[in-house]
Every structure is written in structure tokens, then in C-alpha cells.
Amino acid sequence: MFDEKLARKAAINLKALRAQKPLIHNITNFVVMNxxxxxxxxxxxxxxxxxxxxxxxxxxxxxxxxxxNIGTLTHPWVDAMLMAGKKANELGTPIVLDPxxxxxxxFRTATAKKLTDTLSISVIRGNASEVLSLAxxxxxxxxxxxxxxxxEAEGAALALSQKLDATLAITGPVDLVTDGKRVLRVFxxxxxxxxxxxxxxxxxxxxxxxxxVDGDSLEATATALATYGLAGEEAASESKxxxxxxxxxxxxxxxxxxxxxxxxxxxxx
Numbered sequence: 175m176f177d178e179k180l181a182r183k184a185a186i187n188l189k190a191l192r193a194q195k196p197l198i199h200n201i202t203n204f205v206v207m208n209x210x211x212x213x214x215x216x217x218x219x220x221x222x223x224x225x226x227x228x229x230x231x232x233x234x235x236x237x238x239x240x241x242x243n244i245g246t247l248t249h250p251w252v253d254a255m256l257m258a259g260k261k262a263n264e265l266g267t268p269i270v271l272d273p274x275x276x277x278x279x280x281f282r283t284a285t286a287k288k289l290t291d292t293l294s295i296s297v298i299r300g301n302a303s304e305v306l307s308l309a310x311x312x313x314x315x316x317x318x319x320x321x322x323x324x325x326e327a328e329g330a331a332l333a334l335s336q337k338l339d340a341t342l343a344i345t346g347p348v349d350l351v352t353d354g355k356r357v358l359r360v361f362x363x364x365x366x367x368x369x370x371x372x373x374x375x376x377x378x379x380x381x382x383x384x385x386x387v388d389g390d391s392l393e394a395t396a397t398a399l400a401t402y403g404l405a406g407e408e409a410a411s412e413s414k415x416x417x418x419x420x421x422x423x424x425x426x427x428x429x430x431x432x433x434x435x436x437x438x439x440x441x442x443x
Contacts, residue, residue, distance in 0.1 A: 200382075230258035298340055309327075381395050
């Protein structure tokens, strides 16, 4: 049976997000900037994509959450992430990290570990291979794609969550979310979400949006992933392939409502 309380929590979070419209500060990659900004708008948040070291500390002071995504790294961007992250920690603003491609190159892996070593991060969302890499286990990615399954990384996620005092989310056919004690599994989603670029990065941004209105990082993460997955299901039913799926996903995010969430969210404890 799926958890009815978490389905209601998803509805509550969506309603709060649309009432408050928090600013979500993204230091993210060139590939996904436009789509994730539009997805956040459709979801109900207010996005900003600011990565210049000269302004990130000031910008994050206005934000409800900070999203760090290492998809297209440069050294100045790493510096900006650290500056923004330290300011966010100082202010008590939650941080979400997407360690895109950790394990694929030494630069990505070292950057992801530097961020987790230096900053207090609320949520890390990645695929199984990225999480294994962060946990220090032997892992390689195929570019930025996983070569491991979610279940293979469960033990590493639990240990890493406890070590970093962070919520870990491993996304895949069934998402796994843990705070090191509790484990939730999210069954919403559709395989077409893997046929277009940026859907994982968008999931991370939407987690940031729910974190801005929900102080329970585990529940914020699981309900964000389930809500996004539901939008993916509805977009897949309206689209003919990858080309029409992207705009359909934005429409589905925009048309989500509390009634849909309470009926169709599928999270298991």
C-alpha cells in the first residue's frame, strides 16, 4: 500500500509552494538552464540562474533554497558554488547538490567531494553510480548516465546519509530516498523521462522548491520526486515522443493540483 499521509503532504507542499513562490537560486549547467527555469515556474517557484562569484552571496541571501549542479564545471563556477554554499549555511538556507557525472572524471569527482566536505548539504540527488562514487566505492559512470541500479547503491546511500547528515535520493525506475534512518521509495515516473536531457537535473531543482517550504528534507525530497514523476506520467500520456514530451512535461507540472496528488502519489515506506 502507498502512504496516504505522504500523498497529502505532497499536496500541502505544492499548495504552500504556489502561495509563497520562493526564489530558488540555481548554479547549474548550460544544458538545462532554460528548461529547469521553466519547470520551476510551472511548478510554482521563482527561479534565478546566477553563477557569477561577484553576486552569488548576495543572491542566495534572497533565496528559499540553493541548488548546486556540477554538470558543466569550470573552476570559477566551483568557486561560486563554494561561496554561495557557505553563505547559505550561514543563513540556514537548504542546499541541494546534484553531483552530475561524479565518477566519470577526476575533476567532477573531486569537485563533488569538495562540496560535500566543505558545505552542510541538505539533500544530494543523483543516480546510483554518482552516489556510489561519492561514497568512495568503485564506480564509473557512462558519461553522466548510471551503470548501476538503485538497489546496488542502497547501502552506500544509507552510510553516506549518516556520514554527511544529509538526505540521499537515488533516482531510477523506482526512486530511493533516505535520511540514514528512514527509507522511502517513490514509484511515480515514466520511462520517457529518460529519453530527454535534463530530467534528472530538473528533479533536483524541484526538490529545492519543496525544501523551501518543508523543513523535513526526507519528506520534501520524496514528495517532490513523486510529484514530478506524476507530471512525467501525465506528459507521457499526452506526447508522441521525446520532441513533444518536453513541452508536455511543463504543461503537466503547471496543471498539477492537490486532488491529483492525493489520488495518484505513490510513495512507500
